Amino acid sequence: MRYMPPLTDYFCLRRKFLLQNLISRNLKIRYRKSLLGMMWTVLIPASSAVVYYVIFKFVMKVTVENYLLLILSGLIPWTFFVSALNSGTETIVGNYSLLNKVPLPPQALVLSDIMTHFLNFMLSLPVIAVVMVITETVPGVTLLQYFVLMGLLFLQSYGLGLIFGISYVYFRDMRFVVALILQFWFYLTPVMYASHMVPEDFRFLLWLNPVGVTFEGFHAAAVDHRWLGANEWLIILAWCLGTNFLAYGLLQRQKYRIIELL
Template sequence: MELVRELRRSPELLANLTRREVKGKYKRTALGQLWSLANPIAAMLIYSAVFGIILQVPVPEGDPSGLHSFPVFLLCGLLPWSFFIGVVNGGMGALVGNENLIKKVWFPRSVLIVATTLSTMFTWSIEMLVLAVVLVVLGAQVWVYLPLVVLVMALLALFATGVAMVFAIANVYFRDVTHLSSILFQAWFYLTPVLYPVSIVAEQSDRIGPLPGGITVLDVYRLNPMERFMEVFRNLLYDNRLPDLGSVLYCVGWTAVALVVGAWVFQRHQGKLAELL
């Protein structure tokens, strides 16, 4: 792919842009990178109070880990989701935010998107490490599965990068995309089992019965690629077992589609970015 060749020709530029993103995100703050933990912890406390205590959303027991904690169950889904949104939102604004640089000199524009992904992955790795420590303290055998967690992290990063490339180009043509995407991602968030287990959807699907064509509500719900990523992460982190091969292949398939489509859209339009911006 041309995208891969461009990145291989610009390793130093990619490293410098990634370093700039990491340092600039928390520049002139007292706590620095520790702020990366503030949002997930605050979200965990709020969602745990509302969904875990007030609404009393049922929490499945980790199989075979035996874990039974709504905050931990929540974090195992919330951190992958926050990473996905962080990459897409960062990538979506990368071209517009570097307008002056793009107009002054030629370089592979894809480097801006990938640098955002890498910088977001750096901060997310800190969050995931803290979660891993918490899981070990609670008695989970998560260390055995950490190599697989890293691989799934890389897979999710590639998927998010492909989506970010499409949104980045769309945002150059139509600045309304930034506002529309916030509505889209809010709906996507609640249609993904971050705050609740899939078993709730399965129960409602059984109650409603089959739809025309013999499909069910659960079948439609599980078309969401982020639902499968949630399942894989929770299998490894919360359940401490290998995920279903079908779900892993589903994630791989969606990642391939997102990358191919994202790279095609980006390559087709990046030559006109200086004029459009």
């Protein structure tokens, strides 16, 4: 194999045509035979947001201002995160016959899957706008942070997806482990609740959560109109870079071995 600069290799920058074709394949397979098509991408998180809203607002009587917007601005990125990690985990093993017949960078499969989910993520953003209109929330300039955080969450998902995907080649119960992790992770991350609702003594746990501060940021940007502090950005960035360095290292060590093991 010829030498490629690390970033070019990691993000498959020389294989844009490949990525584009894989993404368009994913989208076509997903939507070609469905009646509502892209609408499902919006409907699923939106309907679960409504369910959570009804339960927490009217049954459990949570008294948080603008609770529907809070749930939704967290749940939409969370839906992306979950789908990205799930398909990132499975795609290398799932494409075993392809990787065994064609010299293909395995990370291209993970990247294109996650990019497909990211497109869906972007397409479901209008729901947040709709809820803002309904709840008469005026978006502030702080909303710009939302888009930066989306980018960082994408990177974080790519790194984690690769790590899980490579591990899945070695341990076939990785799929269940990921499902289990995600179940707890959902409650350990401020998706349905605001981070300030967590007792002060436990708030440090947020920093130990790879996406904890990121999701706090989504709320800050969309609901609280708050600018994130430098330390918060630093933590998000540190997790992001750390995960991706680990993923890159793992990929470099394992990219030939996994194909022989598959």
